[in-house]
Amino acid sequence: MQGTDSGTVRTALAPYQCASVLRLRCFGVTMPGVSLWSVGRVEPEDDSIRRFIVRHYRYDPARRERRHVVVAAVDNEPEFLACVERVRAEIAQRREREERVDPREHASGVVQEPGYLRRAANGHLLRRAFKHGVAGLQFEELELPSNMSVFRADRAPN
Numbered sequence: 001m002q003g004t005d006s007g008t009v010r011t012a013l014a015p016y017q018c019a020s021v022l023r024l025r026c027f028g029v030t031m032p033g034v035s036l037w038s039v040g041r042v043e044p045e046d047d048s049i050r051r052f053i054v055r056h057y058r059y060d061p062a063r064r065e066r067r068h069v070v071v072a073a074v075d076n077e078p079e080f081l082a083c084v085e086r087v088r089a090e091i092a093q094r095r096e097r098e099e100r101v102d103p104r105e106h107a108s109g110v111v112q113e114p115g116y117l118r119r120a121a122n123g124h125l126l127r128r129a130f131k132h133g134v135a136g137l138q139f140e141e142l143e144l145p146s147n148m149s150v151f152r153a154d155r156a157p158n
Contacts, residue, residue, distance in 0.1 A: 055109055058105050088106075119143050122142040
């Protein structure tokens, strides 16, 4: 149902895929000056927020390999846990129906804090620079992932 912004209620339908066969539909209601959205879905690449990413380890025919395929990204833990459980249930149902399911196929997820992708890119840049012998890089100014550190050793003048 669509209305005008003059006070009537407007409902928006936002479908998204949470598992390979399961589609969820979340509704939002807007009123003048108020927005009540129950959708917690976010983009996995949005590096400005904390996000919970649901992954399904399976065969990816597009890449012809097994890998973690991103199923959904949400902004809160309860939705994350529910989506992981739905993917697990779907895998279990396929096994019960005796379909061909890889024994390594599973559902999992990761939590990425704000800035995670930026720090990972900085670490990759630094590693490539050192590998190629680039001198003069201002690596002290780079924010690095928590598993990387850089030390500088200078010789004292005689």
